[in-house]
Every structure is written in C-alpha cells, then in structure tokens.
Amino acid sequence: MNSLYQQKEQANELRKSGRLEEALPLYQTLWESAQDKFNGAGLLHCLRKLRRFEEALPLAKELEKQHIGFDWCRREIIWTYIGGYLNQLTEKDTMGKTLNIANHILTLQPDELALQKVVFAVLKKAKQLKKRDIACNWVDKITPENIDSTPIKTERGDTGWNYQTIWYLHKIRCLIHQNSLKDAIDKVDFVLHNLNKKEKYFKRLKATALLKQGNINEAEAILQSLCKARRVEWWLLYDYAMLMNEKGEKTIALDYMYKAASSEKRLEGILGLILDTAKLSKELRRMEESFYHFQLFKLIREKNGWSIQEEVIKELQELSTQYDSNSSVTFHEALKKCRSYWRANSTEPSRRVEKKNKRTSLSGVVKLAKEGAPYCFIHCNKESFYCLVSDLPVPVTNGMSVKFDAIQSYDKKKQKESWKAVNISSD
CATH class of the missing domain: 2.40.50.140 (Nucleic acid-binding proteins)
Incomplete structure (x- = not known):
C-alpha cells in the first residue's frame, strides 16, 4: 500500500514537472490497479498532452461515465474532446458533425477558455460552409472582453491576427447577415479605431454594409481605395467587380473579374468568380470567353467529384450550338484558354511579365x-x-x-x- 502511494506521488511529481513520458507508464499501472478519479485524470492528462488521442478518447468516454462529477476529470475530458475531435476536423467534415461535438462539450460546462475554443471551431466551419444562421446563433456565446488579444504566432512569425479581432470579424458578418447594418458599421469603426492591423478585412465589411444600405458611392470609394494597393487579394478585386456590375459598368466589371482570377492560385477557391465571369462575358456577347469559363467551372467540379448545376449544363449546350465549339474540352485546354483571357485583360502592373x-x-x-x-x-x-x-x-x-x-x-x-x-x- 505504501509502495502504491509512493508510485502515485512520483507520477504526480513527474506530471507537474512536465516529464509526461516518464509519468505515463506509472499512471497506466496505477489505473490498472485502481480506477479511481485521480489516477484516471492523471493518465488522461498525460495521453492528451502527448497527443495520443487514440488512447485518450476511449479513456475520456469511460471517465465521463464514471467520474464526470470530479472537476479535474471533467476538465481533462473537455480538453481531450477539443484536441481529439474538434481540432482534428477538416474541410470535408460536415456542419452536423461539428455541432454534435460542440454541443456535447457544452453539456460538460467548459470554462471560458475551453468555451472559446469550441465557439471558434463552430464559427470556422460555419464560415466555410456559409451557414450564417448557425454563426449568428454561436457568436454571442462568448464576449470580446474575455477573448485573448495576444497576437497569434506561427513558425513564420506574427500573423497580425488575434482571437479578439477574429471574433469581431465573425460578429460583423453576422450583423450584416441579420441586416443590422448600422450596428455592423459602428462595430467596424470601433475596430478600425482600436485594432487596425487587418483593416482591409474590416473596410471590406463596411463596404458590404454600405452597399446593402444603398450607399453605393461610399462603398465604391472604400473598395476603389483598397484595390489601389500594390498587392491586392483576389476577393477585393471580385467585390469591386460585382459593385461595378451592379452600377452597370459591365466591361469594367469583367476586367476586374479577370484581374481577380489571375491573382489567385487555387482554382477551387474561386469557383463563384469563374461562374460569374462566364455569365457576365455572355451578357457582353463575348461568347468564346463565356464558353470556356463555363467549361472550366464544370471541369473543376468534375475533377473534385462535385455535382454540376443544371443551369451550367444548359448554358454549355446553348453555347456549344451558338458558338459551334467542341464540347469535349479537356481541363488543361479550358484552363489555358481562360488564363489567356485573364492575362490579356489584366492591366495590373505587378502582373505584367517583363522580359528581364x-x-x-x-x-x-x-x-x-x-x-x-x-x-x-x-x-x-x-x-x-x-x-x-x-x-x-x-x-x-x-x-x-x-x-x-x-x-x-x-x-x-x-x-x-x-x-x-x-x-x-x-x-
């Protein structure tokens, strides 16, 4: 009995000093001999910190049944579910799976920091899948005053982001979705006055809110200013193109769509832009350009195993007849054609390829x-x-x-x- 007590003391000392590899076998032996709450919490802590989730997750479920009333156990279970489930989610995982995990963790009464981790995971998935109503339901489960404003750093250095700024970004998007446009603009102005390292993201949202209010000229002035930077993200060029289209400046809009497409490398990320480009070029009677953009849109979706909208199939059938084009275009042929349009119509100086x-x-x-x-x-x-x-x-x-x-x-x-x-x- 004395030996077991000494073993427990040794395991605890090793764990507290961060020597988890040495503490782990001791906790495993202790858990096998007596499945009490302290042995279980210590073992789960070591497995979780060592990222051995294949062992940690089954243990967490067992401890949830036996010792959920013990605070240390409960905290370890929560963080194991966050690390082993929520943090392992990929773009392919569904909103439903994310919500099931998040809601279950909420039943365990997480502390403020754990709650923030859960909420941000839900908001990230909701943004990816454009589930704005879900984002609106979750964003106010935490408040910005309690969110860490320490800069987020990676191996590349300071990202310029912090979680408080990210929360404001989600919150303002939700306010715009709910048509609380004045509140959205006020929030943007507050952020720009206090936290302006990522000002272009917030100015873009302000332009979106102004546009929804009908203040087209103010929105245009903001986007035009953002698009004058030396390096401009494709989505800002796309936003400006859509605004020009709404104003009836369709040729200018198409030029900016081409500039946007030429500045982004991941085609799957600009499918909406490619589709809008196909539609606008057809509206401008530039049939060849429209045909190849519809083809590129279709071929990207086929390449990824995604369904093709009936609207796109009909457009291609119509254009194939009118344009008298070969409908069996390969992906590389369509991409080469579209890139030739993008380069020919892109007037951005930084995109020109000089001989030198x-x-x-x-x-x-x-x-x-x-x-x-x-x-x-x-x-x-x-x-x-x-x-x-x-x-x-x-x-x-x-x-x-x-x-x-x-x-x-x-x-x-x-x-x-x-x-x-x-x-x-x-x-």
Whole structure:
C-alpha cells in the first residue's frame, strides 16, 4: 500500500514537472490497479498532452461515465474532446458533425477558455460552409472582453491576427447577415479605431454594409481605395467587380473579374468568380470567353467529384450550338484558354511579365506537396520553383523530370519576391 502511494506521488511529481513520458507508464499501472478519479485524470492528462488521442478518447468516454462529477476529470475530458475531435476536423467534415461535438462539450460546462475554443471551431466551419444562421446563433456565446488579444504566432512569425479581432470579424458578418447594418458599421469603426492591423478585412465589411444600405458611392470609394494597393487579394478585386456590375459598368466589371482570377492560385477557391465571369462575358456577347469559363467551372467540379448545376449544363449546350465549339474540352485546354483571357485583360502592373523578369529553358524534378494540394515545387540546381499541379503535364507523378520557364511572382506568406514555373513540359 505504501509502495502504491509512493508510485502515485512520483507520477504526480513527474506530471507537474512536465516529464509526461516518464509519468505515463506509472499512471497506466496505477489505473490498472485502481480506477479511481485521480489516477484516471492523471493518465488522461498525460495521453492528451502527448497527443495520443487514440488512447485518450476511449479513456475520456469511460471517465465521463464514471467520474464526470470530479472537476479535474471533467476538465481533462473537455480538453481531450477539443484536441481529439474538434481540432482534428477538416474541410470535408460536415456542419452536423461539428455541432454534435460542440454541443456535447457544452453539456460538460467548459470554462471560458475551453468555451472559446469550441465557439471558434463552430464559427470556422460555419464560415466555410456559409451557414450564417448557425454563426449568428454561436457568436454571442462568448464576449470580446474575455477573448485573448495576444497576437497569434506561427513558425513564420506574427500573423497580425488575434482571437479578439477574429471574433469581431465573425460578429460583423453576422450583423450584416441579420441586416443590422448600422450596428455592423459602428462595430467596424470601433475596430478600425482600436485594432487596425487587418483593416482591409474590416473596410471590406463596411463596404458590404454600405452597399446593402444603398450607399453605393461610399462603398465604391472604400473598395476603389483598397484595390489601389500594390498587392491586392483576389476577393477585393471580385467585390469591386460585382459593385461595378451592379452600377452597370459591365466591361469594367469583367476586367476586374479577370484581374481577380489571375491573382489567385487555387482554382477551387474561386469557383463563384469563374461562374460569374462566364455569365457576365455572355451578357457582353463575348461568347468564346463565356464558353470556356463555363467549361472550366464544370471541369473543376468534375475533377473534385462535385455535382454540376443544371443551369451550367444548359448554358454549355446553348453555347456549344451558338458558338459551334467542341464540347469535349479537356481541363488543361479550358484552363489555358481562360488564363489567356485573364492575362490579356489584366492591366495590373505587378502582373505584367517583363522580359528581364523571366528565365527560360530550365530543367528540374517535381516534388509534390501534401495529398490533394493544388500546388507543388520543381527543384532545380538547389532552387525551388513554385508551380500549380494543374500546369504539369499528365500523368502527374512525384519525381518526374520537366522542362520549364520561370517568371517572377510574389510569396504572400513570406512577403517577398519569388519565382513561379510556367510553360511546363515533360523532359
């Protein structure tokens, strides 16, 4: 009995000093000998902190049945569910799955910090799936005064974000969705006065609220100013294009849509833009451009196993007849055509490729990124060149030898000039 007591003391000391690898086997032995609440909480703490969730999650469920009334156990169970379930969710997971996990954690009465983690997970999934009503139901479960305003840092450094700023972003979106436009604008002004590191995101929301109020000129002035920056995100150009379209400036709107499309690398992220481009170019009687944008939209969705809207199929059938075009266009053909329109119509100086900023006749080896990533790299003489998987010759394989040219690009994450591979062919 004395030996067991000493073992428990040793396990606790190791855990408190952060020596979890050493404490774990002691807690495992203690739990096997006596499944009391202290042994269980200590064991779960070690498994959770060591991220051994395959073992931690079954134990958490067992402890929830046996010792949920013990505060330490309850806290460990909550954080295990956050780490093992909520933090493991991917873009493919459903809103329903997210809500089931989140609501169950809420029944366990999490403390303020754990509650914030749960709410932000729900808000993130709701934003991804555009479930605005759900976001509105969850955003006020926490208050900004209690949210950490410490800058969020990654291995790349300070992101410029903090969770308090992120909460305001979600809250303002909800107010706009609920047509509480004056409140949304007031919130934006408060944030811009106090927390302005990410001002373009909030100015964009202010423009959205003003536009919904009917203040088109004020909204236009904000977006126009944002689009004059040296580096402009595609979604700001897209917003400005849609505003120009609403004003009846359709040719200008299409030009900005092309600029927006040419500045984004992940095609799956701009499907709405591609579809709107297809519709607007048809409205302007630019049938070839419309046809290839509808084709690109359809082929991206097919490539990802997503359904095709009936509207798109009908448009393509009509355009194929009118334009007398071959309807069996490949993905690479459609993408090449659309990019030629984007480049020809994009007047953004930073997007022009000058001869002095181009390198030709290079050779290298393809290194694919994580599975499903739309980008990869080509290694050449100790240099690494960014490229899109969709630009590679098929079939795409890791380690394949290729020839390519390179143009100057801009790495938004590293905030510096870089090189992008183009005109890629098999070596």
